[in-house]
Amino acid sequence: MFKTLHKYASPMHFFALARALTPWLFGISLVLFGVGLVWGLFLAPADYQQGESFRIIYVHVPSAWLSMFAYLVMAGGGALSLVWKIKLGDVIARAAAPLGASFTALALVTGALWGKPMWGTWWVWDARLTSELLLLFLYLGYLALQSAIEDRRAAARAGAVLAVVGIVNIPIIHYSVVWWSTLHQPATITKMGAPTMATSMLIPLLIMAFAFQLFFLALLLVRARCEILEFEQRAQWVKTLLGASDQSRGTR
Amino acid sequence: MTPALAILRRECLRLLRRSSQLVQPLIFFSLIAILFPFALGQQTELLRQTGPAAVWLSVLLATTLSLEDIFRSDFEDGSLEQCIITLDALPLACAMKSLAHWLTCLVPLIGMALLMSFVYDLTPDARRALISALLLGTPVFSLVGTVASALTVGVRGGALLMALLILPLYIPVLIFGASAVHHATLGLPTLGEHYFLAGLAVLAATLAPFATAAGLRARLS
Numbered sequence: 001m002f003k004t005l006h007k008y009a010s011p012m013h014f015f016a017l018a019r020a021l022t023p024w025l026f027g028i029s030l031v032l033f034g035v036g037l038v039w040g041l042f043l044a045p046a047d048y049q050q051g052e053s054f055r056i057i058y059v060h061v062p063s064a065w066l067s068m069f070a071y072l073v074m075a076g077g078g079a080l081s082l083v084w085k086i087k088l089g090d091v092i093a094r095a096a097a098p099l100g101a102s103f104t105a106l107a108l109v110t111g112a113l114w115g116k117p118m119w120g121t122w123w124v125w126d127a128r129l130t131s132e133l134l135l136l137f138l139y140l141g142y143l144a145l146q147s148a149i150e151d152r153r154a155a156a157r158a159g160a161v162l163a164v165v166g167i168v169n170i171p172i173i174h175y176s177v178v179w180w181s182t183l184h185q186p187a188t189i190t191k192m193g194a195p196t197m198a199t200s201m202l203i204p205l206l207i208m209a210f211a212f213q214l215f216f217l218a219l220l221l222v223r224a225r226c227e228i229l230e231f232e233q234r235a236q237w238v239k240t241l242l243g244a245s246d247q248s249r250g251t252r
Numbered sequence: 253m254t255p256a257l258a259i260l261r262r263e264c265l266r267l268l269r270r271s272s273q274l275v276q277p278l279i280f281f282s283l284i285a286i287l288f289p290f291a292l293g294q295q296t297e298l299l300r301q302t303g304p305a306a307v308w309l310s311v312l313l314a315t316t317l318s319l320e321d322i323f324r325s326d327f328e329d330g331s332l333e334q335c336i337i338t339l340d341a342l343p344l345a346c347a348m349k350s351l352a353h354w355l356t357c358l359v360p361l362i363g364m365a366l367l368m369s370f371v372y373d374l375t376p377d378a379r380r381a382l383i384s385a386l387l388l389g390t391p392v393f394s395l396v397g398t399v400a401s402a403l404t405v406g407v408r409g410g411a412l413l414m415a416l417l418i419l420p421l422y423i424p425v426l427i428f429g430a431s432a433v434h435h436a437t438l439g440l441p442t443l444g445e446h447y448f449l450a451g452l453a454v455l456a457a458t459l460a461p462f463a464t465a466a467g468l469r470a471r472l473s
Contacts, residue, residue: 134420141417148407157470158403165399165463169421176424
């Protein structure tokens with residue numbers, strides 16, 4: 001098993017694997033999106049308290065989950081690169097960062113859209129909202145560091161340290177924000193969602209979560225392929241690959 | 253003299269001999285701290301309530317600006333690279349860098365904060381809580397700040413980048429530090445916040461030097 005793992009840790013083999021997997025991931029996630037959206041937006045019953053506007057959770061909750069998962073992927077890639085010197089880790093971390101930032105922003109925007117009719121305001125300093133906002137700033141810091149350091153490898157290595165520092169800090173930030181908001185907030189604001197959810201609402205949510213997850217993986221692989229080509233632009237296999245595609249374009 | 257002490261002595265001397273580096277954060281701190289009354293108005297009661305927050309924020313901003321200098325001159329004259337190549341105990345040297353930064357930058361800032369607590373007319377309890385919380389919380393600023401300083405060493409336009417990297421990581425200290433003073437103003441016990449700040453400081457002291465060393469190696473190898 002380690003042999004296969006080792007094989008796909010090499011950029012060349014990972015590139016081929018990613019290229020083979022991407023259409024499948026896109027295809028399955030599109031199908032799941034279709035099923036989940038129709039089910040969630042039209043077939044699932046309306047909430048007896050929140051009415052139709054609860055349906056935004058089918059976008060909001062999966063993006064919020066992914067915003068955290070993407071940071072895990074990023075820090076995991078950073079750890080791979082720092083601890084085992086696996087170059088693929090840098091590629092994965094750099095590919096995951098903008099995706100994670102986008103899902104975080106999506107979760108914040110959909111949360112605000114949901115909060116307006118429910119709470120009567122776009123924003124409250126609720127613990128979960130605030131830590132999601134801080135997560136966005138952690139992503140933005142990583143991206144700023146990436147763009148400030150010109151050499152791609154050096155940027156990725158510095159980013160790996162930052163991502164690992166970030167993952168240690170995320171629980172600390174989250175729990176201190178929870179502590180802060182319970183101190184300063186009146187406890188009148190009802191938190192989103194009941195502890196139990198009706199099955200008819202839960203199933204489309206799970207389908208949407210899978211769809212988002214696969215969509216994220218597909219985008220991650222596309223971005224990782226692009227990063228690999230840029231990282232390895234001096235490698236022979238990349239030259240052959242790009243030369244071959246140039247030629248085939250030229251003869252067409 | 254052990255190597256750690258020698259590094260500490262060198263760092264302190266280096267920072268102390270350049271007096272502008274020592275004084276400028278203090279001036280910046282006082283300037284930010286006296287901007288708050290202009291924005292908020294001059295009612296004593298309001299300023300007594302917002303004073304602790306103003307002091308904490310000013311310390312935060314002054315620290316952020318001072319972080320860039322931790323590694324800059326060492327990087328420019330090349331001694332940083334020699335350190336990375338020759339030192340066995342790079343994390344220890346990084347810890348000494350943080351300690352030197354705390355001693356030369358943040359301890360004077362805490363003295364200035366004491367002065368500001370009179371300007372804002374804090375109650376004696378609040379003043380005591382502010383200073384003790386600053387003493388426990390600011391080591392985290394230095395330690396985590398050294399990591400960010402290592403990561404941005406040699407990057408142009410570093411100050412803004414530094415603020416972007418470091419301010420989210422300072423939020424827990426800000427929360428507990430500000431709430432300690434707030435509770436002291438209300439006459440409530442503040443032991444919990446102090447324990448939290450001490451815990452954060454211990455955690456930062458154990459992990460940050462290793463992250464700094466990894467960051468330096470990542471930037472300069």
